[in-house]
Amino acid sequence: FRRAGKGRFKKAPAEIVQQALAAIEKKKLVQAQIAEWASELVAGTCPLPVREQLYKILFKPDKNAPEYRAVVEASRASQRPPLELLEKAGAIDSAYQFHWKRFLFENFPKGTAFPPLQAPAITDDLPLADGVQAFSIDDSQTTEIDDALSVQGLGSGTVTVGIHIAAPGLALVPGSAIDQVARQRMSTVYMPGYKITMLPDDIVDSYTLQEGRDCPAVSLYATFDEASLELKATETKLERVPVVANLRHDQLDAFVSEAWLTEASAPDGDAPVAVSALRAPLSFLFRLARSLKAQREVVRGKPENFNRPDYNFRLEGNLGEPVGEEQVRITTRRRGAPLDLIVAEAMILANSTWGNWLGELGVPGLYRSQASLAPGVKVRMGTRPAPHAGIGVKSYAWSTSPLRRYTDLVNQWQIIAAARHGKTAALAAPFKPKDADLFSILSGFDAAYSTYNGYQAGMERFWTLKYLQQQGITELDATVMKDLPNGALVRADGLPLVFPVAGQQERGARLRVKLGAIDEIALDVHGTVLARLDAPAAAEASDEEGDEEEVAGPIAIAVDLADSEATPENAPA
Structure with missing residues (x-):
């Protein structure tokens, strides 16, 4: 009824x-x-x-x-x-x-495969860089070679350092099919033994700085007084750059030591011919890098903290997508190693110089900034130049990795407009001041980059836990980082692993810890303190390089046991 x-x-x-x-x-x-x-x-x-x-x-x-x-x-x-x-x-x-x-x-709900795409040719009539012999420095696993360096004028009193960046922005245009793919992905995703690239391999191959080729590049030339290392001038050029070598730092760190770079009497030893031929420019770049770092640290207010190593993961016999049972090898590499320092300081110089230049011309870009080094003050992204306290520069616009970060490709389009049009670049640049599309890219990149970094950290933790199992490690030495309710957070010595232990401990104390059961789903492991190894160290000042990192715990899922057992009235029948 x-x-x-x-x-x-x-x-x-x-x-x-x-x-x-x-x-x-x-x-x-x-x-x-x-x-x-x-x-x-x-x-x-x-x-x-x-x-x-x-x-x-x-x-x-x-x-x-x-x-x-x-x-x-x-x-x-x-x-x-x-x-x-x-x-x-x-x-x-x-x-x-x-x-x-x-x-x-x-x-990637539709998978990681790319649609059919064809790399457009760079049609600009680019001049060949006169007298330049550029070389790149990357890890052996790097396929997207974005940056290379060159040095001219050694012994003349005035030295010109070239920072050469691959130039996909000369061929790709905003809104094109390739741009849409890159914008959707926002960045290459890294994880131990595998990566999901921002661009297809054949597109990357078209613009990468491959040795033996004259490669289109956006070049920043910085001129220094050879004795004082005072920066005299900078200039940006669009050109073709001869790339003579793709150096791999993981194969060269044993040869390219601080002594080899600073002491003329140090023998070449077993150093490869390619790197021996570049000893003079590498030595100058190392001397320059230390000077640039010292200048930044004055602005920064304190030295950068390199007291923890970088960890490299290698999956033995892995040729494609991992299955999770590969034998993992974890090696350490000192942060701030000479080749690292050379590349890092050159990229900071380029990113800060181009960021300042775009700001002077009124051309918007995608910037990273940090108001201060005070605890809790985080790095932010914006479209206007602002100081980056953590790096110690007036502004910082990511511009040196356009093949693997979308922000850098966007900034490259703006830099190309600046190089072509100078003071009128703001009228010609693809993105105008207060461009809603630029803000959309900024927020999309920020979210994607955070997600990708979180996944990379999670997978590094997964393989670290696998390493413990494969090596039969049941006890570790560790250092207390901070207090937790009913326990403490500790960092393992010699492994990239942070985990909780039961019982209150003083910060800085070194402990011998017995590991509990490993949960590979939750990426969780807990420890029990077996012994105190030393007296507690004096509490260290908070450092911005990792004391706030979270311990991986149970995965957050969306299943709510409070949901009604009965079918809701509005549920589809």
Whole structure:
């Protein structure tokens, strides 16, 4: 019946009655299916429909879907957390694949393959850089060679350093098919043993600074007094640059030492011919880098902290996408090693010089800034130049990696306009002041870059935990970083691992710690203090290089056990 007025009812048509009865029956069948799936999960078996919807259930659920409701019901019945329940039921075959597929589900739902794209040719009639012999310095795994260096005028009293950046911005245009792909990805994604590139390999190959080629480049030339290292002038050119060598620092660190760069009497030893031929320019660049770093530290107000090493991960025998069971090798590399310092200071010089120049011309760009080194003051992005206290420069615009960071490609378009048009560049640049599109790129990049860095850190933690298992390591020496409720956060000696231990400890104390069970899904491990190795060190000043890093804990999922067991009234029948 349906209401037909106060106290009056009218018999519903037979068709409506049948539809209502069918809906009731369908809800009964759905509820029966939910109960059946929930029983299977409690019994330790994962129904195929639940397995197929695993990542959606956990991270972006439709809370009316029967698969989701079955997981909620089973979690209640078994009194197990949803993630543990699904793991015990066999829904998660591999911890590595779980993390990988979750990342793809959230960030690359259509997969990582590229659509068919063709690299447009650079049609500019670019002059050949006169007298330049450029060389790059990268890791052996680097395929996107964005930057190279050159040195001219040694012994003349005035030395010109060239910082040469690959120039995809001379061929690609905003809004093109390739630009849309790059903008969607925003950056290359790095992880141990694998990466997802921002651009397809053949596009990268078209613009990378490959040795043996005259490569189109956006070049910054900085002229220095050879004795005092005072910066005399800077100039930006669009040109073709002869690249004579692609050096790989992981193969050269053993030869290119501080002594080799600063002492003429130090022998070349087994150094490769290519690097021996570049000893003089590398020596000048190292001397310059130390000077530039010292100048930045004056502005910064304190020295940069290089007291922890960088860690490199190698997956043995890995040729493609990892499966999670590869043998992992973790090696250390001193931060601020000579070749690192040379490249880092050259890139800071380019990014700060170009950032200042765009600001002087009124051309907007994508900047990174930090108001001060006070605790809690974070690096921010904006479209106007502002000081970066952490680096110690007046402004900083990422511009030196246009093949692997979208911000750098955007800034390169603006720099190219500045090089071509000078004082009228603001009228010709692709992005104008207060351009809504530029702000959209900024926020999109910030979010994507943070997500990618988080995933990289998570996968480095995964492989560190794997390393502990593979090496049979059950005890570690560690240093207390800070207090936690009912315990402390410690950093392992010699491994990139931060984890909690039970019991209050003083900051700076060195401990011998016994490791508990490793949870590869939660990326979690806890420790128990076995012994104090020394007296507590004096509390260190807070440093901006990692004391605030979080311990990886249980994964945040979207399954809410408070969701009603009954089908909501507005749920589709």
